[in-house]
Amino acid sequence: MADKSKKIEKDFVLSDSSVNCYGFRLLTSGYQLASYGKNPIGYYMHNRDGGVLVKWEDLRIEGDQVLGKPVINLSNARGQQTVDEIESGFLNAASMGEFVVLEYSLDPALMLEGQTGPTITKWYNGENSLVDIPGNGNALCKLFNQKGNEIKLADLMAGIDDTQKNNTNTMHEIKLSLPDLVAIKELGLTVADGAGLIAQIKELKLKHDNAVLANTTLTTEKTALEVKLAGVSKQEVTDMLKVALDGKQITVELSKQFETDYATNPTGLKTILANLKGYTSVVDQIANKGGDLPALFKDKTWDELHQADLLPKLKKEHFDYFKTLYEGHYKTVYIPQA
Numbered sequence: 001m002a003d004k005s006k007k008i009e010k011d012f013v014l015s016d017s018s019v020n021c022y023g024f025r026l027l028t029s030g031y032q033l034a035s036y037g038k039n040p041i042g043y044y045m046h047n048r049d050g051g052v053l054v055k056w057e058d059l060r061i062e063g064d065q066v067l068g069k070p071v072i073n074l075s076n077a078r079g080q081q082t083v084d085e086i087e088s089g090f091l092n093a094a095s096m097g098e099f100v101v102l103e104y105s106l107d108p109a110l111m112l113e114g115q116t117g118p119t120i121t122k123w124y125n126g127e128n129s130l131v132d133i134p135g136n137g138n139a140l141c142k143l144f145n146q147k148g149n150e151i152k153l154a155d156l157m158a159g160i161d162d163t164q165k166n167n168t169n170t171m172h173e174i175k176l177s178l179p180d181l182v183a184i185k186e187l188g189l190t191v192a193d194g195a196g197l198i199a200q201i202k203e204l205k206l207k208h209d210n211a212v213l214a215n216t217t218l219t220t221e222k223t224a225l226e227v228k229l230a231g232v233s234k235q236e237v238t239d240m241l242k243v244a245l246d247g248k249q250i251t252v253e254l255s256k257q258f259e260t261d262y263a264t265n266p267t268g269l270k271t272i273l274a275n276l277k278g279y280t281s282v283v284d285q286i287a288n289k290g291g292d293l294p295a296l297f298k299d300k301t302w303d304e305l306h307q308a309d310l311l312p313k314l315k316k317e318h319f320d321y322f323k324t325l326y327e328g329h330y331k332t333v334y335i336p337q338a
Helices: 033-037 079-087 178-187 191-246 252-261 266-274 282-289 302-307 311-317 319-330
Strands: 005-007 012-015 054-062 065-073 093-105 119-131 168-176
Touching: 012 093, 033 054, 033 119, 054 119, 065 079, 191 252, 191 266, 302 311, 302 319, 311 319
Parallel strands: none
Antiparallel strands: 005 065, 012 065, 054 065, 093 119, 093 168
């Protein structure tokens, strides 16, 4: 498989401690090379949308300079053109972008001639692009925002509160990207105040994203629980209807109707069934009422008792049983004669 990258054996100056065209300077002594070294990538003209164009190797500090050699991504649409431009001497500039400012100072003692912005005393960068014209005369770097518009950091640093001078400020790893700095400028804030505000906004966004994720998880769990409960309810309804059918409380037709009407309401079905009495046939009623009969009458039909001339005796001694036999035989209500 062909190698899709090419290392340029030429050192680029990535940064030094001089004042750049934006009016601030980055102290080489405070550069956290190991932090950037974890993912030393870059773009062309800071255009992230164009994809990763370069990664840097042989990163090192020599004297006051941060140096590195570019490895060009030939899979990038601009890869081979970039190699040709470097080798022919038309492209020889690098520009750091998306600074992570850990500490900075407004102490006049650290400011050089022409410096209008802070001195960044502890920092690292998020990317390092190849560019045509630099913003740092020694590092050959010029900065652009995501839309390709040039950013003048000197303008962004204007209006810094003089009472903050002689102070060293810790930024707690607030990323000051170029769009962030533009926003700070438009709001009329100092860099310190703006960085704090940006940190709060990012924290709120993170909380919002976490809340959305948690809500999605809860919704999924709620749906799963509802499905599970529906299954439990359906089984409970089925079990109650079977018991009611076995107990002759309901008919098969009524069971089917209840199964539809109370599919998700087992509590309602339980209340209905509790008020229904089981059906007892006439034969069962006669058997129940004749449970304590003497052997003379027990297990004999109306006709058998009539032929044996035992009905008058039964009526006199066991009227309820006589009445039940009468109604079962004649299919009508017994009305005593006056």
